[in-house]
Amino acid sequence: MDKMEQLWNYMQEDIKADKIDTEIRRSPLRQKLEKTRDFIMDQQKLYKEMEERVSISIDRKDGIVDALKRSEEQLRALQERLENDPPRDAESAKALLQDVEKCRKTISSYEQELRHIHKEGNELDARSRTIRHDTAVAKQEFDRMKEVYNKEAREKKTLLDSQRSKADALLHQIDPELLSIYNTVKKQISPPIARLVYGQCSGCNTSQPSAALRKIDAGDGIVECETCGRILIK
Ligand SMILES: [Zn+2]
Incomplete structure (x- = not known):
């Protein structure tokens, strides 16, 4: 046989093998698996971000709780002074009351901040729960699909190997x-x-x-x- 004809015959078998290989790579199930895997990875990243935000929020809360305690102590001290050592003139009375008022305002703003953090914490918790749930569902789906895909891939791989050997068997004739x-x-x-x-x-x-x-x-x-x-x- 002409050497170009031999090459042509080899190509027929070679291309059949390539076609199976492409089918394996382009399998819709494989693409769905890859998409699900990407989704799971995105969710895990998101969950980690949530955890970091929760941790920052806890640190902030601790700081504000400490500051609030200090302000409350300060207020108590001012009130004690008001009771035990009342101001002797109108001017110092006014100054003391101003200090009390300032202290109360600070306490109020800390309390407001704490309520805000608490609300934010609840929202983060809810989001984290949703992410955990979605990830678990996606993981189950991934495992289920993976099992089907593995079976499909094994079958296709056997087919590919057999076709590849068929092509390779012709190789010895080719220059x-x-x-x-x-x-x-x-x-x-x-x-x-x-x-x-x-x-x-x-x-x-x-x-x-x-x-x-x-x-x-x-x-x-x-x-x-x-x-x-x-x-x-x-
Ligand atoms: Zn051409």
């Missing part, structure tokens, strides 16, 4: 130099060999120059289509 050109062209375009039909490349339907046609006709080395780069054969 190594020719095979190397074939593989280089295949990286650019597949299928990498096209037949000439009425002087045209059947891969891209471009008419070939007469010099190329003569070369192919004479079986004089490899001719590649000027347009698509495929190896041309009679």
